[in-house]
Amino acid sequence: MHMCNFCCTFAADMKNIAFIINPVSGSKETQNAKKKLPKLIMQTLDREQWLPNISFTEYAGHATELSRQYARMGFDAVVAVGGDGTVNEVACGLKHTQTALGILPMGSGNGFARHLNIPVKPVKAIEMLNHSEPIRVDYGMANGRLFVSTCGTGFDALVADHFAGSTRRGFMTYLQNILHDAFSYTPQTYHLVGDGLDVTHKAFLITFANSNQWGYEALIAPRASVQDGKMDIMLMSSHAILGSASLALRLFAGSIDDSHFMDTIRAREVTLEREEATPFHIDGDPVEMDKDIHIRIVPDGLKVLVEKRF
Numbered sequence: 001m002h003m004c005n006f007c008c009t010f011a012a013d014m015k016n017i018a019f020i021i022n023p024v025s026g027s028k029e030t031q032n033a034k035k036k037l038p039k040l041i042m043q044t045l046d047r048e049q050w051l052p053n054i055s056f057t058e059y060a061g062h063a064t065e066l067s068r069q070y071a072r073m074g075f076d077a078v079v080a081v082g083g084d085g086t087v088n089e090v091a092c093g094l095k096h097t098q099t100a101l102g103i104l105p106m107g108s109g110n111g112f113a114r115h116l117n118i119p120v121k122p123v124k125a126i127e128m129l130n131h132s133e134p135i136r137v138d139y140g141m142a143n144g145r146l147f148v149s150t151c152g153t154g155f156d157a158l159v160a161d162h163f164a165g166s167t168r169r170g171f172m173t174y175l176q177n178i179l180h181d182a183f184s185y186t187p188q189t190y191h192l193v194g195d196g197l198d199v200t201h202k203a204f205l206i207t208f209a210n211s212n213q214w215g216y217e218a219l220i221a222p223r224a225s226v227q228d229g230k231m232d233i234m235l236m237s238s239h240a241i242l243g244s245a246s247l248a249l250r251l252f253a254g255s256i257d258d259s260h261f262m263d264t265i266r267a268r269e270v271t272l273e274r275e276e277a278t279p280f281h282i283d284g285d286p287v288e289m290d291k292d293i294h295i296r297i298v299p300d301g302l303k304v305l306v307e308k309r310f
Helices: 028-034 037-044 062-072 084-094 111-115 122-129 155-164 171-181 240-253
Strands: 015-021 050-056 077-082 100-105 132-142 145-147 150-154 188-194 197-209 231-237 262-267 269-274 280-282 285-287 293-307
Touching (some): 015 062, 037 122, 062 077, 062 084, 077 084, 084 111, 084 285, 100 111, 100 122, 145 150, 145 280, 150 155, 150 188, 155 197, 197 262
Parallel strands (some): 077 100, 100 293
Antiparallel strands (some): 132 293, 150 197, 231 262, 269 293, 280 285
């Protein structure tokens, strides 16, 4: 295990916490800021409460390997330092363990952290860990692939695919990809079956939401909860481009589900049948999927550190 061993001794009255830092997520500015993180962590973390370890990932999937090892060692918490992709990897290693997932959001969209009201400023997120508590939350599975926030197909998956190939990160790059692709995208026809559903819908996009947003405070499923045992399936009409301006405003105002261009279905488990294997995303990262995708919510499968409720 590649780690910086600041303190690795277990103590009965203290909790062991690991920070897994993805050095390449986020913008260049964010990547540079991560080089100073070990010092900031040691300065800000309550050392009377936490015994910290710090590791850096070296390749895709490394965060999952590291978090599994920390869980087997009995660590109380493992903090994902990066974006939703890093959070996803760490969650894969911690699901159904007693080790809690913490988040220090330093990616692009940071959707899951924003849903949980975790501060996006590093020092504030570290300070929050000093007065945090673990809660149980749901996660999702799509053809065996875990997601914590959202997965989906259609226009948002196409944007995720193009965003992943961009040399620049950040909200403006994300917005540019949306504007570039919106008027040339051809909606597809989808079929949803399971959990009492049998729906055929020609859609601009379909998002399966465990949490309420894609990231950047873009609230695609404003009423989604990570503790209700269900996903909010958001179907955007094939005619959505006609209302694109109002939809964009509603997306950031938290009222997109009130638009007549949107339909919301709540379900525990569905199968999505597609005409062809078009782009699909898991927590904002493009992935290859079969035409038919089985999507389900796993209740209470993950412990997460959030702000303590007084």
